[in-house]
Amino acid sequence: xxxxxxxxxxxxxxxxxxxxxxxxxxxxxxxxxxxxxxxxxxxxxxxxxxxxxxxxxxxxxxxxxxxxxxxxxxxxxxxxxxxxxxxxxxxxxxxxxxxxxxxxxxxxxxxxxxxxxxxxxxxxxxxxxxxxxxxxxxxxxxxxxxxxxxxxxxxxxxxxxxxxxxxxxxxxxxxxxxxxxxxxxxxxxxxxxxxxxxxxxxxxxxxxxxxxxxxxxxxxxxxxxxxxxxxxxxxxxxxxxxxxxxxxxxxxxxxxxxxxxxxxxxxxxxxxxxxxxxxxxxxxxxxxxxxxxxxxxxxxxxxxxxxxxxxxxxxxxxxxxxxxxxxxxxxxxxxxxxxxxxxxxxxxxxxxxxxxxxxxxxxxxxxxxxxxxxxxxxxxxxxxxxxxxxxxxxxxxxxxxxxxxxxxxxxxxxxxxxxxxxxxxxxxx
Ligand SMILES: Cc1ncc(COP(=O)(O)O)c(C=O)c1O
Numbered sequence: 559x560x561x562x563x564x565x566x567x568x569x570x571x572x573x574x575x576x577x578x579x580x581x582x583x584x585x586x587x588x589x590x591x592x593x594x595x596x597x598x599x600x601x602x603x604x605x606x607x608x609x610x611x612x613x614x615x616x617x618x619x620x621x622x623x624x625x626x627x628x629x630x631x632x633x634x635x636x637x638x639x640x641x642x643x644x645x646x647x648x649x650x651x652x653x654x655x656x657x658x659x660x661x662x663x664x665x666x667x668x669x670x671x672x673x674x675x676x677x678x679x680x681x682x683x684x685x686x687x688x689x690x691x692x693x694x695x696x697x698x699x700x701x702x703x704x705x706x707x708x709x710x711x712x713x714x715x716x717x718x719x720x721x722x723x724x725x726x727x728x729x730x731x732x733x734x735x736x737x738x739x740x741x742x743x744x745x746x747x748x749x750x751x752x753x754x755x756x757x758x759x760x761x762x763x764x765x766x767x768x769x770x771x772x773x774x775x776x777x778x779x780x781x782x783x784x785x786x787x788x789x790x791x792x793x794x795x796x797x798x799x800x801x802x803x804x805x806x807x808x809x810x811x812x813x814x815x816x817x818x819x820x821x822x823x824x825x826x827x828x829x830x831x832x833x834x835x836x837x838x839x840x841x842x843x844x845x846x847x848x849x850x851x852x853x854x855x856x857x858x859x860x861x862x863x864x865x866x867x868x869x870x871x872x873x874x875x876x877x878x879x880x881x882x883x884x885x886x887x888x889x890x891x892x893x894x895x896x897x898x899x900x901x902x903x904x905x906x907x908x909x910x911x912x913x914x915x916x917x918x919x920x921x922x923x924x925x926x927x928x929x930x931x932x933x934x935x936x937x938x939x940x941x942x943x944x945x946x947x948x949x950x951x952x953x954x955x956x957x958x959x960x961x962x963x964x965x966x967x968x969x970x971x972x973x974x975x976x977x978x979x980x981x982x983x984x985x986x987x
Pocket of ligand 1: 592593655656657658697699700745747748749776777797940
């Protein structure tokens with residue numbers, strides 16, 4: 559029976575063609591939205607309609623379709639700006655995904671350090687002994703680009719160590735941040751533990767020492783309302799495909815004065831002001847960062863995804879997913895041989911749960927669940943240092959979205975309770 563907030567998720571499901579199918583003879587229970595979300599028919603239609611009626615290259619060409627496509631592309635930017643509380647659409651840069659957005663910042667700062675960008679970029683220059691701080695819980699996308707930046711600039715790479723459950727505190731961060739910290743980068747919500755970072759306190763710590771605060775909002779922007787100005791951070795990155803939109807489109811938000819100061823990462827067509835055989839000048843942000851032919855239909859579809867999320871109400875989405883996560887935690891706690899990672903039962907976390915099954919590799923857990931039509935993520939979830947710290951090579955992750963129902967969580971819990979018996983581990987120990 560469908561009750562309470564669950565009845566809304568059942569209504570949303572009807573919009574998602576991919577959720578109507580069977581997998582291995584069972585209705586698909588898609589519990590892998592942390593990796594990528596499914597797309598509602600409204601988003602699929604928006605992209606298709608654009609391609610059928612308006613497809614053209616933007617910001618060049620004098621014909622009607624080119625003008626309409628440019629308008630759609632810039633309207634989508636406005637939609638994103640409104641969605642995240644940006645002061646202006648010019649603060650929104652289209653990227654390929656969150657990984658690309660984070661690389662854009664890191665390589666831009668690297669270029670500033672190489673002397674590119676003129677006097678405005680001086681504030682971004684890193685010197686030997688300056689520190690870049692991340693946490694041990696980061697997704698590789700918010701870790702490797704910073705390691706690389708440290709290697710290229712001579713800055714020191716440091717990290718906030720996590721505790722036994724994979725979480726960390728403001729005090730832990732305070733003990734790593736110093737007067738030399740110039741960049742502080744962390745995930746708003748961990749893709750492994752569901753831990754929600756104490757952004758306010760971190761912004762205060764970072765800004766007190768003059769550091770730029772970079773927020774990886776990949777696992778927050780799709781699931782809870784964010785307001786970049788209220789958060790007080792300096793840069794925010796997220797991906798379209800995790801929020802009902804297409805792959806190939808991501809967002810970088812930055813404070814206008816920082817975007818203006820940041821030298822471009824990629825160079826070529828579309829992002830230039832003038833080019834001679836001797837020198838090139840670049841357009842202002844955001845165009846300065848959007849080199850080459852842009853992903854136009856993807857931006858249009860992402861704007862439609864945002865309208866869908868707005869209509870659903872992110873307050874409800876957050877509440878629904880957090881309730882399901884607590885339900886998963888309570889259910890998993892009742893199954894012998896399972897260790898969940900992240901905040902314990904009852905402590906707020908976002909809508910995902912990762913766990914280790916004693917004696918069974920996560921890949922086997924994933925295959926067993928798949929045979930039941932239940933899709934989960936297995937592996938290190940692009941967070942190898944965190945898994946190493948937790949003492950496991952891999953975990954199984956069940957992650958939810960607005961279309962996830964209680965019934966799917968019940969099926970997941972019932973199947974997971976069978977795993978150890980199926981692999982003969984209960985009997986062997
Ligand atoms: C916390 C976090 N950061 C960054 C990323 C990278 O996102 P993308 O692969 O879309 O660039 C992910 C994706 O799983 C993530 O969960």
